[in-house]
Amino acid sequence: MAQNPRTSETDTTPNADRNNGLHRRTYVRSLAAVVTAATTLGAAGTAAAQDDYEVIEAANQNITIEDGETWENKLIDMTNGQDITITTVGSDWTIRNVGFKGKNNSGTGSATFGISDAGGSSTIENVYLGDGSDGRNGSSTGHGQTAFWVDPDHSGHIDMQNVNIQGFADNAVYGSSPGSGGGGTIHIDSCFAANCRVSHFRLATEGSKVTNSGVLVDEEGYAGRGIWAWAPGTIEIEDCQIEMNGNHTAIDAGANGQGTEVLVRNTDYDEQAGIAEHAGSSVQLEGDSGTDPEALIPSGTPTSAEEAAAGDD
Template sequence: MNPERTRSSRFLNRRTYLGLTGATVAGMVGATSAASAADEAYETVTVPEGEREVVNVDDGETLENVLYDVTACGAGVTIVAYGSDWTIRNIAVRGQVDMGDNTVIGGAVTDGGSARIENVWIGDGAVYEADGGIGIWLDPEHDGHLTIDRVNVQKMGNNAFYCSSPGGNGNGTVTFRNCYAANCGVAHYRLPRGVVDNCVAAVTDDRQHRKGRGVWAWSPGPVFVQDSQFAMNGHHYSFVPGAEDEGSTIVVAGTQWDDEFRGGWTDAYGGTAYFAGGNGNDPQNVVPAGCPTSPADAVED
């Protein structure tokens, strides 16, 4: 099935996007069917100045092999994925999105199902501003399992991976594998339960909206971190277990993490970080093997 796509100058945010999923998107904005052509390696969608491309992905659908060019002033893109057994892969966003406190990919896996986001470049980031831009956001109704593999998110003002919302509602889980997040505000990996495996977070920018937490585990937990690198360079905690006066649990193994910022982690919310074997404090700022390092890497895979 082909994802539905339309252009809209009205921006979605994480609080309102569910109202534009499924048939509602098609009905409100007159979405038309448009997928990457089978006889082309990938499709390029150029978003005009001051507009945003909105793409809807439903049950069982795959969005793949598309480069979204948002280099025009005020251009952006949001991919809305809702349902189960959907896939987003080989996607690149070229240029900084300019769409305020909104997300590039937002969605939920429902009915206890599963879905995947893989081989995606959002590395050009968002225009610098307070709460400017989210890489990937999960809706509270997420009650299945999402695997995020080989996704590169950088320079977002409001979280790279904002996946904590299901903690108090849908109770879904998320697994990050081979991902890279850098110079994002608030947090780089934010989730209520799941796994962060062979991933990297790095902060090399000392501006306020570019230096977020490494892993922020929200209630109820646990979050398992393994074989990863957190090169925070003293700008923020590597690990924060808990939020809003509710504790969570982070279990760390085989991981290099920065302890320069107030010891590297905090129990301010009543949470706990358990450090198993193989850890150290010499993190490297490297992109995991297979994770795209440019738009071309993602779409020409």
């Protein structure tokens, strides 16, 4: 599998440099090169029809969501130890009602979703990735599995709503790359991320925000940052609960020597984990923000793969 260009929490390479040489087009081509045949909608490994959704068996394949297409009502069976990657191209695509059953034990160090929108507006809603991944690093990258990786070329807008991500070894939503590329925005709303390494929600561009969402760290060994804001910002956090139980940092602003600004409204965060401001960054607390968080799965966010795949019907 192709690897998304990522930086660990200790990297010092500037954000722009680490994204050079692997943009969305080469990412898609390299993904396709390592599978027997690159798959598109509806043709992925072993599929079995259900009353409400299609079952797709992970088989180290890539599924490409094309410009303007909708990919929905899928249950991805991860129980055989293989990987799967879903990549988007173009604009105005939709991913909804998708559940991943079983832990990703492939050890490839890839991203389950490689996403970007080329100037329009796209949607991800009702997705379950709550079974997580194992803790191994990919053999060639030194990185573990990422749930969502946003391509540096992302120049449009992506709405993520009612997404449940837990137990991933390398970032739940890695959305900072457009900060040194296309400048696209991401709105994470009514989502839940728990017990992931490095970070849970990671954003960089002005207009990107996390709202009505929860972050929870209550397991040993998965102490990733709650929300990590990269340059240039400004990043907004509103009506969120960031319950870290003293692990790592609740809100971390700035990275790799570059500062940013974060606006926090009506949000509770773990006081012991606290707030960090690097390289001249500023975190501004507004409204009724406090230090008594209770991170719950937002109403409407799926709690199982089957629930997500079946959707509202």
